[in-house]
Amino acid sequence: MPKTASPALTRWTRRKEARPAELLAAALDIFVEKGYAATRLDDVAARAGVSKGTLYLYYDSKESLFKAVIRGGLVPAIQRGEKVFEAHSGPMTELLEKIIFGWWEEVGTSQLGGIPKLMFAEAKNFPELADFYYTEVISRGYGLVRKVLEAGRDRGEFIAIDPEYGTRLVLAPLVFLLLWRHSFSMCERQPIDPEKYLGIHMRLAIDGLRARPAAGASALPEAR
Amino acid sequence: MPKTASPALTRWTRRKEARPAELLAAALDIFVEKGYAATRLDDVAARAGVSKGTLYLYYDSKESLFKAVIRGGLVPAIQRGEKVFEAHSGPMTELLEKIIFGWWEEVGTSQLGGIPKLMFAEAKNFPELADFYYTEVISRGYGLVRKVLEAGRDRGEFIAIDPEYGTRLVLAPLVFLLLWRHSFSMCERQPIDPEKYLGIHMRLAIDGLRARPAAGASALPEAR
DNA sequence: CTTGTTATTGACTGATTGGTCAGCAATGTA
DNA sequence: TACATTGCTGACCAATCAGTCAATAACAAG
Numbered sequence: 001m002p003k004t005a006s007p008a009l010t011r012w013t014r015r016k017e018a019r020p021a022e023l024l025a026a027a028l029d030i031f032v033e034k035g036y037a038a039t040r041l042d043d044v045a046a047r048a049g050v051s052k053g054t055l056y057l058y059y060d061s062k063e064s065l066f067k068a069v070i071r072g073g074l075v076p077a078i079q080r081g082e083k084v085f086e087a088h089s090g091p092m093t094e095l096l097e098k099i100i101f102g103w104w105e106e107v108g109t110s111q112l113g114g115i116p117k118l119m120f121a122e123a124k125n126f127p128e129l130a131d132f133y134y135t136e137v138i139s140r141g142y143g144l145v146r147k148v149l150e151a152g153r154d155r156g157e158f159i160a161i162d163p164e165y166g167t168r169l170v171l172a173p174l175v176f177l178l179l180w181r182h183s184f185s186m187c188e189r190q191p192i193d194p195e196k197y198l199g200i201h202m203r204l205a206i207d208g209l210r211a212r213p214a215a216g217a218s219a220l221p222e223a224r
Numbered sequence: 225m226p227k228t229a230s231p232a233l234t235r236w237t238r239r240k241e242a243r244p245a246e247l248l249a250a251a252l253d254i255f256v257e258k259g260y261a262a263t264r265l266d267d268v269a270a271r272a273g274v275s276k277g278t279l280y281l282y283y284d285s286k287e288s289l290f291k292a293v294i295r296g297g298l299v300p301a302i303q304r305g306e307k308v309f310e311a312h313s314g315p316m317t318e319l320l321e322k323i324i325f326g327w328w329e330e331v332g333t334s335q336l337g338g339i340p341k342l343m344f345a346e347a348k349n350f351p352e353l354a355d356f357y358y359t360e361v362i363s364r365g366y367g368l369v370r371k372v373l374e375a376g377r378d379r380g381e382f383i384a385i386d387p388e389y390g391t392r393l394v395l396a397p398l399v400f401l402l403l404w405r406h407s408f409s410m411c412e413r414q415p416i417d418p419e420k421y422l423g424i425h426m427r428l429a430i431d432g433l434r435a436r437p438a439a440g441a442s443a444l445p446e447a448r
Numbered sequence: 449c450t451t452g453t454t455a456t457t458g459a460c461t462g463a464t465t466g467g468t469c470a471g472c473a474a475t476g477t478a
Numbered sequence: 479t480a481c482a483t484t485g486c487t488g489a490c491c492a493a494t495c496a497g498t499c500a501a502t503a504a505c506a507a508g
Binding site for chain 2: 130169177186
């Protein structure tokens with residue numbers, strides 16, 4: 001017990017106001033790095049510069065901490081997307097690109113981009129978290145893109161494809177890119193270029209969705 | 225010899241030959257259900273009708289058990305795909321559909337379809353497994369589809385898109401469907417119809433990739 | 449029936465971690 | 479300085495689980 005209680009009288013400071021945000025930032029880091037189940041709350045607390053006991057003063061369980069991360073990170077991003085939709089006027093092709101690239105810049109390139117992968121990974125083992133995420137993030141994000149496709153169809157810009165499936169097919173490569181960058185990307189020698197990938201995707205997708213003036217027999221009669 | 229001693233005394237039988245396969249089948253079940261880290265070897269052993277000790281007689285660690293599952297399940301499926309490629313003659317559009325739908329029927333609709341989700345989920349926490357899977361499954365699967373796209377381009381069926389990115393974009397919705405069905409599908413009221421989803425995807429993708437005879441100015445100049 | 453061989457068991461170990469709480473240290477007050 | 483309030487700590491508990499191994503049950507041979 002050489003406790004060396006020396007000059008350092010003050011070993012820590014009380015900072016009640018700043019703790020919640022610091023803990024959320026630390027939690028986002030560790031959750032994205034390790035996944036939900038594998039995240040140790042000791043690590044989160046340490047990264048935030050406090051002890052595990054302190055963490056429990058501000059969040060009463062691992063689950064509530066995680067939900068707070070989602071609410072503070074992805075939900076606002078979705079809301080901004082909804083704002084963009086409402087504020088937009090002009091071709092839906094433009095709006096679609098704006099939303100997809102905007103989401104990529106805001107979420108894909110940031111720490112938050114790790115959350116979707118995490119959720120796919122843990123959805124089955126934590127059905128309650130999955131429901132929460134599905135309601136708060138997925139259904140709203142899908143609804144947003146579906147509204148764009150429906151508006152484009154109503155304006156005669158897009159062909160009359162089932163909006164439910166169109167939405168999924170437009171978003172799949174985007175989400176897949178997110179998942180890839182947080183899983184196997186470290187296995188490849190030559191990493192993917194997200195801008196190029198998304199650029200080609202949008203070109204192909206918009207070209208595929210665009211209503212042909214009076215094209216020949218080959219172009220998507222009704223998509224089954 | 226057929227003297228079936230009092231069955232009450234015989235509590236188990238020795239079945240050295242059958243154990244490995246039974247353990248593999250049980251392991252696939254539990255791995256897909258719970259994920260890699262969350263799988264308890266006690267559960268695997270129980271499902272195979274043996275004790276954990278027995279499991280360790282046939283596989284010396286959780287990791288080697290998992291690798292055996294991959295080698296016995298997905299790798300052969302890839303190999304069959306490669307066979308299909310070699311045996312095919314005719315339009316590459318047909319081959320592409322054959323491979324995509326074949327993979328779906330063989331892997332997507334079976335227990336094996338849970339493995340890709342599992343791998344995405346655990347890749348970061350188990351880099352060694354990720355490398356193994358990337359080498360044995362992903363790179364071979366991608367290589368197969370890339371060869372189809374390159375052949376199609378050489379035959380003049382497809383436009384000259386970067387095959388690396390074309391491959392990713394063709395496969396992303398397929399893999400995404402796999403991941404979805406093993407994660408959030410249980411959250412939606414109206415489940416997705418895989419046939420319809422893949423059908424629309426292939427229509428859009430093939431239409432997007434198909435070389436236009438002498439189309440106007442709008443159709444994909446060179447995809448950036 | 450006896451004896452040797454081996455497939456199988458299940459209790460055990462050691463390490464890990466979500467969550468708890470009694471006590472202490474920082475700050476405020478007089 | 480003495481006392482009160484409270485933000486914070488870290489040892490601790492209980493549960494979980496990969497991996498081990500001495501004991502034992504099944505079988506075969508003589």
